[in-house]
Amino acid sequence: MPLPKTEIPGRLQAELSARGIRMTQQRRAILSVIETAKKHLDAAQILRQAQRLNAAVDRSTVYRTLELLKRHRMVDELDLMHMDGEGHYYERKLGRDHIHIACLRCGRITEFMSELFDSLKQQMERECRFAIVVARLEVGGYCAQCADRQLSPLAGVNRGNLHDT
Amino acid sequence: MPLPKTEIPGRLQAELSARGIRMTQQRRAILSVIETAKKHLDAAQILRQAQRLNAAVDRSTVYRTLELLKRHRMVDELDLMHMDGEGHYYERKLGRDHIHIACLRCGRITEFMSELFDSLKQQMERECRFAIVVARLEVGGYCAQCADRQLSPLAGVNRGNLHDT
DNA sequence: CACCAGTTGCGACGTAGTCGCAACTTCGAA
DNA sequence: TTCGAAGTTGCGACTACGTCGCAACTGGTG
Numbered sequence: 001m002p003l004p005k006t007e008i009p010g011r012l013q014a015e016l017s018a019r020g021i022r023m024t025q026q027r028r029a030i031l032s033v034i035e036t037a038k039k040h041l042d043a044a045q046i047l048r049q050a051q052r053l054n055a056a057v058d059r060s061t062v063y064r065t066l067e068l069l070k071r072h073r074m075v076d077e078l079d080l081m082h083m084d085g086e087g088h089y090y091e092r093k094l095g096r097d098h099i100h101i102a103c104l105r106c107g108r109i110t111e112f113m114s115e116l117f118d119s120l121k122q123q124m125e126r127e128c129r130f131a132i133v134v135a136r137l138e139v140g141g142y143c144a145q146c147a148d149r150q151l152s153p154l155a156g157v158n159r160g161n162l163h164d165t
Numbered sequence: 166m167p168l169p170k171t172e173i174p175g176r177l178q179a180e181l182s183a184r185g186i187r188m189t190q191q192r193r194a195i196l197s198v199i200e201t202a203k204k205h206l207d208a209a210q211i212l213r214q215a216q217r218l219n220a221a222v223d224r225s226t227v228y229r230t231l232e233l234l235k236r237h238r239m240v241d242e243l244d245l246m247h248m249d250g251e252g253h254y255y256e257r258k259l260g261r262d263h264i265h266i267a268c269l270r271c272g273r274i275t276e277f278m279s280e281l282f283d284s285l286k287q288q289m290e291r292e293c294r295f296a297i298v299v300a301r302l303e304v305g306g307y308c309a310q311c312a313d314r315q316l317s318p319l320a321g322v323n324r325g326n327l328h329d330t
Numbered sequence: 331c332a333c334c335a336g337t338t339g340c341g342a343c344g345t346a347g348t349c350g351c352a353a354c355t356t357c358g359a360a
Numbered sequence: 361t362t363c364g365a366a367g368t369t370g371c372g373a374c375t376a377c378g379t380c381g382c383a384a385c386t387g388g389t390g
Contacts, residue, residue: 021336022335022336022387023388024337042377043378044376044377056338057338057339058338058339059339059378060338060340060378061337061339063377064337079244082242085376086346086347086377087378101289101295112289112293116281116284116285117285119281120281120282123281124264124266124279127277128277129308129309130266130268131306131312132304133306134304134306135303135304135305136303136304137302137303138301138302139297139300139301140299141295141296142298143294143295144295147296187355187367188356188357189355189356190355191369208347209345209346221370222369224346224347225347225348225349225369228346228347229368229369250345251345251346251378252346252347253346
């Protein structure tokens with residue numbers, strides 16, 4: 001559901017090189033992980049997978065590379081409604097922005113694109129005289145399957161809160 | 166710019182009581198801070214201000230109370246594009262959802278409401294058969310004043326990154 | 331093929347948030 | 361009005377995520 005679609009392997013590397021950014025063994029490993037990811041990965045997962053390609057990759061290199069990619073708008077940083085801790089997830093930025101819809105019960109992430117979203121961004125640029133660089137729309141709630149089984153909408157936000165009051 | 170507008174003091178407390186939730190001195194202090202806030206506050210700021218009302222308030226009580234309010238959908242949790250660290254900001258949830266537009270240069274937050282946003286949410290509910298509980302749209306970019314003075318759009322994302330490559 | 335700006339690993343650090351537990355408080359019922 | 365159970369709190373230790381300074385290393389250009 002998340003990613004590649006129309007991605008050519010090595011594309012990320014090529015884009016960075018084209019911008020005059022030095023390519024290292026470590027970066028190659030990290031970029032390759034991000035490019036071939038089949039789901040949204042957090043920094044720790046990217047680290048672990050990159051180390052399988054190049055054992056020397058360090059935690060701080062992953063964070064520094066993610067910073068670099070964010071600055072160049074080549075990845076988007078997501079929270080996915082903080083369904084699992086406070087960390088961030090990363091995904092290759094390709095073409096049109098999309099919305100992340102997260103089921104608070106089963107954790108499934110659905111990606112959604114909409115003309116309305118594009119129009120809304122245009123409206124903000126126009127009416128607020130604002131130059132949008134990144135727009136992140138995240139939605140939490142219950143998917144069709146989970147909504148049926150849902151007892152009380154108050155239970156289980158962020159998964160697993162039984163006690164209340 | 167952010168908050169009160171149509172808020173009656175003590176309303177938050179009344180709403181919690183109405184839901185059968187026990188009211189303590191500490192909670193009263195925290196709720197009062199949130200209700201009367203004139204800007205978006207993070208947990209540390211809420212703690213400091215609440216302690217001025219009741220010195221006994223503890224950090225973990227603030228976090229626990231924020232959890233409670235989130236569960237009951239009485240506050241929204243914001244990231245404000247992580248312009249200043251990784252923490253979260255909180256605001257009283259009132260009526261219609263709004264969008265947070267953050268200038269990456271001057272840090273100003275603008276709140277924006279739009280019919281299109283409402284329609285977009287309806288579209289997601291319909292087309293994805295999804296019951297939306299919370300929707301958070303955050304936008305980063307440059308406000309009119311800052312866009313003029315902007316040298317390179319690459320410089321200064323998250324404020325203050327000079328070195329690149 | 332040498333040079334040097336840029337990058338890395340390391341380790342120490344900072345900050346946001348969580349948790350278990352014993353003591354305390356709230357509030358409804360008697 | 362008092363009592364007691366359920367719920368809440370403070371404390372302190374802890375985890376997770378991310379950052380930073382510095383010395384060593386390396387990519388790619390002249």
